[in-house]
Amino acid sequence: MHHVRAVLAGARGSGLDTVPLLQEAQIPPLLLGDDRARVTPAQFARLFRALYRATQDEFLGLSSVPSRPGTFAMMCRASLGCRDLGAAVERSATFYGLFPGGPELALEVEGGQAWFAVRNDFARDEERFLTECVLAIWHRLSSWLIGRRIPLAYASFAYPAPPHEAEYELLFDCPVRFGEARTGAAVAFDAHWLTAPLVRDEAALDAMLRRAPFDLLSRPAYGTTVAEQVRRTLTQALRGSPRLPELGEVAGRLAVSPATLRRRLQQEGTSFQQLKDHVRRDAAIAGLAESREPIAELAARLGFSEDTAFHRAFRRWTGTTPGAYRIASGG
Numbered sequence: 336m337h338h339v340r341a342v343l344a345g346a347r348g349s350g351l352d353t354v355p356l357l358q359e360a361q362i363p364p365l366l367l368g369d370d371r372a373r374v375t376p377a378q379f380a381r382l383f384r385a386l387y388r389a390t391q392d393e394f395l396g397l398s399s400v401p402s403r404p405g406t407f408a409m410m411c412r413a414s415l416g417c418r419d420l421g422a423a424v425e426r427s428a429t430f431y432g433l434f435p436g437g438p439e440l441a442l443e444v445e446g447g448q449a450w451f452a453v454r455n456d457f458a459r460d461e462e463r464f465l466t467e468c469v470l471a472i473w474h475r476l477s478s479w480l481i482g483r484r485i486p487l488a489y490a491s492f493a494y495p496a497p498p499h500e501a502e503y504e505l506l507f508d509c510p511v512r513f514g515e516a517r518t519g520a521a522v523a524f525d526a527h528w529l530t531a532p533l534v535r536d537e538a539a540l541d542a543m544l545r546r547a548p549f550d551l552l553s554r555p556a557y558g559t560t561v562a563e564q565v566r567r568t569l570t571q572a573l574r575g576s577p578r579l580p581e582l583g584e585v586a587g588r589l590a591v592s593p594a595t596l597r598r599r600l601q602q603e604g605t606s607f608q609q610l611k612d613h614v615r616r617d618a619a620i621a622g623l624a625e626s627r628e629p630i631a632e633l634a635a636r637l638g639f640s641e642d643t644a645f646h647r648a649f650r651r652w653t654g655t656t657p658g659a660y661r662i663a664s665g666g
Contacts, residue, residue, distance in 0.1 A: 336366060336367065336369060336370055336371075336372040336373065336374070337370070337462065337497075337498075337499045337502075338379070338464060339357075339362060339366075339367065339374060339379070339382065340367055340462070341460075341461075341462035341463075341464035342382065342383065342386060342395060342464055343356070343357075343382075343386070344396075344397065344459055344460070344461060344462065344464070345386075345390065345392070345394070345395045345396025345397040345398075345459050345460075346386055346389060346390060346395070346396050348396055348459045349390060349396045351389055351390070351396075356382060356385045356386060356389060357382065359381060359382075359385045360374075360378050360379070360381035360382035360385055361378055361381065361624055362374050362378050362382060363655075363660065363663030364663075365655075365663060366653070366654070366655070366660075366663070369653065369654035369655070370498070371651075371652060371653055371654045372653045372654055372655070373616065373617070373620055373652070373653065374620065374624075375617070375620055375621045375624055375625065377621070377624075377625060378624060379552075380549045380552075383395075383548075383549060383552070384549070387404075391403075391404060392404075393406055393407055394436075394437075394457070394465060395465070396459060397457050397458075397459045397460040397464065397465040398436045398437065398457045398458055398459065398460070398465065399435075399436045399457070399458035399459070400434070400435050400436025400437070401436075402434065402436075402437060406434070407547065407548065408544050408547075409430075410427050410430045410431065411476070411540055411543075411544065412537075412540065413426055413427075413430050414426045414427050414430070414480075415480075415533065415535065415536075415537070415540055417533060418532070418533075419529065419530050419531060419532055419533065420477055420480060420481055420528060420529050420530070420531045420532075420533065421442070421529030421530065423477075423480060423533060424440075424442045424451065424473075424477065424529070425442060427440065427473075428440035428441060428442060436457075436458070438453050438455065438457075438465075438466075438469050439453065439454040439455040439519075440452070440453060440454075440469075440473075441454055442529075444526050444529070446526075447525060447526050447527070448488070448523055448524075448525070448526060449523070449524055449525070449526040449528070449529055450521045450522070450523050451470070451473055451474075451521060451522055451524075452519055452520065452521035453466050453469050453470060453519045453520050453521070454519040455519065456519070463492075463494065463520070466519065466520050467506070467520065468548075468552065470490065470507070470520055470521075470522055471506055471507065471551070471552065472548055472551045472552065473522075474487065474507070474522060475551045476551060477528075479535065479543065479551075480533045480534070480535055481528070481531040481532065481533060481534060482534040482535070483531070485524050485528050486509070486524065486525070487507055487508065487509035487522050487523065487524050488509065488510075488523040488524055488525070489509050489510045489511065489512055489522070489523050490503065490507040490509055490510075490511045490512070490520070490521070490522045490523075491511075491512040491513075491515040491520070491521050491522075491523070492511070492512070492513050492514075492515060492519075492520045493514070493515055493516075493519060493520070494513065494514070495513055495514055496513040496514070500513070507522065508560075508563075509522070560603055561589075561596070561599040561600055561603060562600060562603045562605050562610060564589055565585055565589070565596070565600065565607065565610050566610050566613070566614060568580070568585050568588055568589070569585070569610060569611060569614040570614055570618075573614065573618055573636070573637070578638045579611055579614070579615070579637075579638050582596065582597065582607045585607070612648075612652075615637045615638070615648070616648075616649075616652045616653075618637060619633065619637060619645075619648075619649055619652070619657070620652075620653070620660070622636075622637075623657055623660050623661040624660070624661070630642070630645075630657050630658065630661070633645075633657075634657075645657065
C-alpha cells in the first residue's frame with residue numbers, strides 16, 4: 336500500500352481527484368489508510384496506466400517538470416545502436432540530462448566495480464518512488480538489452496531505512512544498504528557487464544515498448560535465492576492442486592533435505608511458514624479482486640479447513656474481511 340500512496344502523490348499535487356483513478360484500478364480507496372493492505376500486480380498496473388493517461392506525464396506528476404509521453408521510448412531508440420552496454424548507459428544518461436526536472440543519471444567505474452546512480456531528488460517524490468523506479472527500470476532494461484540478467488552486488492540509498500524495508504530485497508534481488516554516504520540511490524555490479532554487446536533489434540524494442548514500463552516494473556522471478564525458489568514452487572503448486580505442499584515436499588522438489596531447506600531460509604531471514612502465508616495472501620487478494628470464485632471455495636483452495644480461519648487470516652493480512660475487499664474492489 337505504500338507504493339500505491341506514493342505513486343498517487345504526483346496526481347494529488349497536480350490537483351487530480353485520485354478516487355476515480357483508484358476505482359478504475361479496482362483498488363478500494365479505504366485501503367489507503369491501512370499499511371497492511373496489499374494489491375495485485377494487475378491492480379497496480381491498471382493504476383499506473385490510469386495515472387499515465389490522467390497526467391500525460393511519464394514521471395506521473397512526481398517531478399517539477401513533466402516528461403512528455405514518448406521520451407522513454409526515444410531514449411531507448413537512441414541507445415539501441417550503441418556498441419555495448421556501457422556506451423548505452425552513458426548515452427541514456429546524456430539523453431535525460433537534456434531535460435530539466437529529469438533524473439540526473441551517472442555511471443561510475445572503479446576497478447572491477449561499477450555503479451549506476453540517480454543523483455537527484457524529484458520535487459514531489461517525497462516517498463522516493465520515482466527514484467527507486469528509475470533504478471529498477473534501468474537494471475531490467477539493461478538486462479533486456481544484453482539478453483542476460485545482470486546480478487547486482489547491492490543497492491544503496493542515502494536515506495534511512497523505511498518501514499517497508501523488507502520489500503527492497505524483493506524489488507532489487509540483492510542486499511540493500513540505507514544511510515550510505517553516496518548521494519541519491521545507486522546499484523552496484525561487476526564492471527565487466529559494461530562490455531556486453533546489445534542483442535536487441537528495432538522489432539524487439541517495439542514489442543517491449545508496447546508493454547513498457549509495466550513489464551519492467553513487475554518483479555521478475557529470478558529464482559536466485561532459496562526463498563524465491565520456494566515461493567515459485569508454492570505458487571506453481573497452487574495453480575494445479577487444491578492444497579499447498581508441505582516443507583518436506585518442497586525440499587524434495589529442490590533436492591535438499593528439510594533441515595537444509597529450513598536452515599537456508601533462516602539464513603535469508605525468512606521461514607517456510609512466512610513464505611507460505613505470503614503466497615496464500617497474494618493468491619487470496621488476486622482471487623477476490625479478479626474472479627468471482629466463491630469465498631468458501633477460495634478458502635478451501637488455499638488450504639484453509641474452515642471459512643473462519645480464512646477470514647481471520649485475511650483480516651490480519653489486509654485489515655479488512657474477504658467480502659468487504661471483494662465488494663470494494665468490484666470483484
